[in-house]
Amino acid sequence: MVFGVLAAESGLDIFTAVAFSMAVIAGAAQFTALSLLQDQAPVLIVIIIGLAVNLRMALYSATLATHLGAAPFWTRAFVAYAILDHSFALADQKFQNEPDMSLPRKLAFYFGATSLVAVIWVVGTGFGAWLGARIPDWLALDFAMPIAFIALVAPALRSLPHVVAGFAAATLSLLLASAPYGLGLIIAAVIALVLGAEVERRLGVAS
Amino acid sequence: MIISTATLWLVIAGLAFGSWLLRFSFLGIIGNKDLPEWVKRHLRYTLVAALVTLLVGVWKGNLMLAIAAGGITLYSMLNFGF
Numbered sequence: 442m443v444f445g446v447l448a449a450e451s452g453l454d455i456f457t458a459v460a461f462s463m464a465v466i467a468g469a470a471q472f473t474a475l476s477l478l479q480d481q482a483p484v485l486i487v488i489i490i491g492l493a494v495n496l497r498m499a500l501y502s503a504t505l506a507t508h509l510g511a512a513p514f515w516t517r518a519f520v521a522y523a524i525l526d527h528s529f530a531l532a533d534q535k536f537q538n539e540p541d542m543s544l545p546r547k548l549a550f551y552f553g554a555t556s557l558v559a560v561i562w563v564v565g566t567g568f569g570a571w572l573g574a575r576i577p578d579w580l581a582l583d584f585a586m587p588i589a590f591i592a593l594v595a596p597a598l599r600s601l602p603h604v605v606a607g608f609a610a611a612t613l614s615l616l617l618a619s620a621p622y623g624l625g626l627i628i629a630a631v632i633a634l635v636l637g638a639e640v641e642r643r644l645g646v647a648s
Numbered sequence: 649m650i651i652s653t654a655t656l657w658l659v660i661a662g663l664a665f666g667s668w669l670l671r672f673s674f675l676g677i678i679g680n681k682d683l684p685e686w687v688k689r690h691l692r693y694t695l696v697a698a699l700v701t702l703l704v705g706v707w708k709g710n711l712m713l714a715i716a717a718g719g720i721t722l723y724s725m726l727n728f729g730f
Contacts, residue, residue: 451651452651453651453656457653457656457657457660461660464660464661464663464664465660465663465664466667467663467667471663472664474659474663478651478655478656478659479651480684481688484655484659484662487659488659488662488663488666489664490674491659491662491663492663492667492670495663495666495667495670496670497698497701498667498670498671499670499671499673499674500691500694500698501671501694501698502670502671502672502673502675503673503674503678503691504675504691504695505675506673506674506675506678506679507678507683507688507691509675510675510678510679510681510710511679511680512681514676514679517672517675517676518672518676520675521668521671521672521675521676522668522671522672524671524726526698526699529695530699533694533695534695542689548675587671593695594699594700597695597696597699598691598696602692602693603693603696606693606696606697606700607696607697607700608700609695609697610697610698610699610701611700611701613701614700614701615701620685626701629697629701630694630697630698630701633693633696633697633700633701634690634691634693634694634696634697634698635655635690636693636703636718637690637693637696637697638686638689638690638692638693641689641692641693642686642689
């Protein structure tokens with residue numbers, strides 16, 4: 442919805458804003474691309490930086506492959522299209538907690554989680570674009586995203602290695618905040634997950 | 649500032665295709681092949697690592713960050729008893 446408002450302020454009509462959200466369905470990349478476009482950045486640069494923000498999706502893809510890799514090609518193609526931070530978070534936690542789930546049940550859970558988020562994202566974009574700048578600032582909609590992420594992170598910190606990975610990610614992403622093109626994000630995430638795995642190996646605990 | 653229609657659609661198309669390729673990358677390549685245990689061990693920490701990083705990205709330079717970090721510490725202490 443915030444993206445819709447921003448899109449409207451950038452001169453996009455509702456149709457274009459909704460098409461943007463449906464085609465890309467990745468909030469952070471869309472915000473980045475839109476603000477770069479406003480700064481008159483060249484098209485190629487906008488696309489490359491937008492994709493750099495989305496590099497974490499490749500990590501999600503690898504992780505989901507361990508859960509859903511047995512699905513047929515076209516099913517995996519749809520799984521890939523619908524990978525989002527929130528639905529990945531829900532699905533990965535569910536599959537880690539219940540490793541015995543059958544593939545059809547995993548797929549049902551995944552698509553259930555992701556289609557809800559995707560539909561809200563697309564409809565929200567349209568609604569935001571329609572409302573445009575009529576939303577008052579005191580609603581502080583920009584706080585919705587951090588709050589949602591906190592709610593997702595807290596239950597995921599369920600063993601010592603997970604907590605270590607979380608703190609490493611927090612520290613490193615702060616230190617790397619000045620890295621160009623938002624690359625600090627992916628670097629911090631990769632180092633953090635290696636640390637988490639190393640702590641798990643040293644402790645000899647399976648999570 | 650009004651962005652030109654052609655530029656905009658080029659960016660939408662490029663981002664859409666590129667994002668799908670990134671998302672499909674490993675799902676497509678690995679498929680049903682079983683991964684070595686050390687790779688699977690690393691992938692168990694994708695979620696925490698990526699989400700916390702994103703969270704900091706959203707909030708960097710903000711006082712709220714300190715409060716959130718403190719809150720998450722407290723919460724995990726209470727729940728996991730380290």
